[in-house]
Amino acid sequence: MTLSFQTLGLSEAQLRVLGDLGFTDPTPIQVQAIPVLLEGRDVVGQAQTGTGKTAAFGLPLLHRLEQNNPDVQALILTPTRELAIQVAQALHSFRTESRVRVLPVYGGQSIERQLQRLERGVQVVVGTPGRVLDLLERGSLRLNGVRMLVLDEADEMLNMGFLPDVERILSQVPDARQTAFFSATLNNGMQQLIRRYLKEPVNVRVQTPKDAPVRITQVAYQLPRNVPKSRALLPILEVEDPEAAIIFVRTRQAAAELTSTLQAAGHSVDEYHGNLSQSQRERLLSRFRSSQVRWIVATDIAARGLDIDTLTHVVNYDLPDSLESYVHRIGRTGRAGREGRAITLVTSFERYKLRAIERHVGQTLEVLSLPTRAEVEAKNLEKFKTRIQEALSGERLASFLPLVAQLGGDGYDVQAIAAAALQLAYDGNRKPGDMALADELEPEQRSNGGSEGGRPRSSRPVPRVSRRS
Structure with a gap:
């Protein structure tokens, strides 16, 4: 039986949002993780980037929020600012109610702005460990109402030396919480973290490294x-x-x-x-x-x-x-x-x-x-031909026809006029050092099994522009 989002236990409102976003079939990590997280159980998810992990933990997280409660109810830790922003944007798009507020917090952005947002009320915080700790130490971020904690790219957080920061944050989150770790790998450090902070977690694993995407x-x-x-x-x-x-x-x-x-x-x-x-x-x-x-x-x-x-x-x-x-x-x-x-x-x-x-x-x-030089030249000519075809159907072509007629009246062949114009345009379009680079690499290319087997390449003569007699 083909599984769909309808079979995973999500709300009707969430299903409508997913439909509006163009989500059709759930990915393997979503199929395995969403039902377990909706049950409130801890999860260890092992999957690579690009497998749909954000929706796998984000949809259950939003499903379980108390929308009328302005306190921070969910915390997601990420190793980088870029990932924090990306996850926050995804959660924002998954919302079924505009009352749900998601705030990314990270270094490099004004902390005053983040403090103001927290003061107004935020239900979900997505942040890097350093900035989360900074906000905790200021007393501006309170985690006593957190019901779900997620570590995204947990192995990378450990590789970047965030383990002490992560443990300090975990110590301030209530024990009666749901915890999910999502990681590409499970090394010894990850295993120790799982044993210390997760309760009878369900292991969800999607094998992708040895099955590279066919696309x-x-x-x-x-x-x-x-x-x-x-x-x-x-x-x-x-x-x-x-x-x-x-x-x-x-x-x-x-x-x-x-x-x-x-x-x-x-x-x-x-x-x-x-x-x-x-x-x-x-x-x-x-x-x-x-x-x-x-x-x-x-x-x-x-x-x-x-x-x-x-x-x-x-x-x-x-x-x-x-x-x-x-x-x-x-x-x-x-x-x-x-x-x-x-x-x-x-x-x-x-x-x-x-x-x-x-x-x-x-x-x-x-x-x-x-x-080789010939391959580079052929590619450039192919791109140039495409540009010519586009120009032939463009509106500016008519403005150059009188010049062609004038040159024709001076005795030049129309084909020669076109070839000369193409030569000028092509030479002007070439990037600095294109052919100099190819020439520089040719001897080395020939001595290392180049495509022409070491035979010297002859250069093509440039055709002369002739006048009609």
Whole structure:
């Protein structure tokens, strides 16, 4: 029997909201977790990012709220500000009553604003451990009425060193509460936390790491020796042509350096890392979502908590430190039923890491060679042809026809006029260093198994523009 949201025990009002939001069938984690949480039992949910965890705990949490009670009744802890904002937005959209107030609290935003919101009455607080503790110490946040506590991405909270903060917060929440931990992994630290703070929890597990989503195509590019990785990335991006991409690097310095390289090459890109203030992050994400910026170069702080449905590509510029991080990274794309593509750059010294990734996801990744000059040129010409086709049906075309007639009267062939105009437009459209980069990589590409097997490539002559006799 196919399960639906109607079979999980949610209220009619919640079902209507889900219908309005376009939710049709529940995900596996929702099927398993929602009924148990509605019963009031503690839950340990193990599932990766992008499996629907927020709805899995958020819908039961909202179902059990006393809507007329202005006290804080539910607390959700997240490791990052981005995830706190995302979860709060999701809960806000799941509400059946406007009286229910959800407040995200995190560092980087004015604490005065958060204090004012708490004073007016909030039923659900979603926050990072540091800011929650700050509000508790000020006496502005009171948890004595909390009936449900959720740790989202609990393993990441422990990895980031938040265990002491989490335990201090847990000590101020009533014992007679419902507790849910959601995590991608269950390491020793997680197991100890579960034994100390959960009561006979029901374990809910969704196996996704070894069953990578079919809507995400995963490929790897083998990089030639002695070619800087930042330079090798440029032809890959030219051929792949991501509409919206996150390029993952290991450090903030790497993010800044790679962003500068890509910007110098004429690409629409910006950096995203922990040194940015919260307002800077929010502005960048707003520009990214509205396509004002095509690509983001990010550290792993963006691997959790960012939910951008329109993301077409994830690029692993630097391989992650853990296999779980790889799955979290690529899970940023292929969302909301869309196709996604995950690209991993691999040096000759990292092939063993690629094999470990393949074992972990249960797939063999296609390994590609660095794109050749001919492939980059062909891709650029294909994009240019599309632009020409769009111009041919545009309104401005008529304004250029008199110029064509004038040149024709001077004795130039119409086809030659068109070719000359195309050449000028194409050369003006090329990004700085496109072909210089391809030329720089050609010798190395040939010596490392390039697609033409080491044969020298001949350049095509540029046709002359002839006049009619």
